[in-house]
Amino acid sequence: HKRVAILISGxxxxxxxLVDSMVGxxxxxxxxxxxxxxxxxxxxxxxxxxIPTAAVDHRPFKxxxxxxxxxxxxxxxxxxxxxICLAGFMRVLTGDFVSRFQGRMLNIHPSLLPKFKGxxxxxxxxxxxxxxHGCSVHEVTxxxxxxxxxxxxxxxxxxxxxxxxxxxxxxxxxxxLYPAVLRRYANGDRTPVLLP
Ligand code: GAR
Numbered sequence: 001h002k003r004v005a006i007l008i009s010g011x012x013x014x015x016x017x018l019v020d021s022m023v024g025x026x027x028x029x030x031x032x033x034x035x036x037x038x039x040x041x042x043x044x045x046x047x048x049x050x051i052p053t054a055a056v057d058h059r060p061f062k063x064x065x066x067x068x069x070x071x072x073x074x075x076x077x078x079x080x081x082x083x084i085c086l087a088g089f090m091r092v093l094t095g096d097f098v099s100r101f102q103g104r105m106l107n108i109h110p111s112l113l114p115k116f117k118g119x120x121x122x123x124x125x126x127x128x129x130x131x132x133h134g135c136s137v138h139e140v141t142x143x144x145x146x147x148x149x150x151x152x153x154x155x156x157x158x159x160x161x162x163x164x165x166x167x168x169x170x171x172x173x174x175x176x177l178y179p180a181v182l183r184r185y186a187n188g189d190r191t192p193v194l195l196p
Contacts, residue, residue: 005081012042021179095142117145151193
């Protein structure tokens with residue numbers, strides 16, 4: 001099996017969808033769930049599923065990304081992942097860190113990339129008058145929310161939608177898209193997954 005490390009910062013619902021998909025004939029298995037916050041709700045969910053967990057708090061590093069990443073590397077090097085999935089991991093990684101895992105690190109982003117890189121994607125999609133929205137999984141490169149797109153799920157924005165309602169609708173599709181992309185990717189297939 002391919003070994004998959006999952007990086008999270010919060011509740012970890014995408015991490016759970018990935019972990020729960022890696023069963024049976026799936027070509028990968030989870031080897032580590034790693035967070036920049038020891039209080040992240042997702043760590044307990046991972047531990048309950050029998051997955052090794054680790055946390056490296058970014059705050060003591062006071063913006064020294066290289067020093068933070070040096071600590072983040074320790075549990076990762078121990079876990080020896082073949083693939084790294086960023087799943088609601090809310091720290092920006094340096095080009096140096098990313099280049100170590102070039103071609104084997106994925107991210108899920110709550111917009112139809114290349115639209116709305118960065119934060120507050122749902123509010124910005126409404127503000128821009130978009131009629132469509134969704135989520136993307138892409139390969140991570142040094143540029144933020146950039147890199148080859150490996151899958152997208154599209155939804156319509158309805159008249160009454162708010163940032164909150166859109167976030168909830170998109171999240172449902174994130175939970176379908178990310179496992180579908182990971183399965184393909186772990187099989188060596190980079191053909192984009194297009195949903196629905
Ligand atoms: C997800 O919506 C994910 O796409 C987003 O954070 C949420 C995490 O939820 N990621 C980003 O905004 C990355 N910049 P989760 O912890 O329940 O998976």
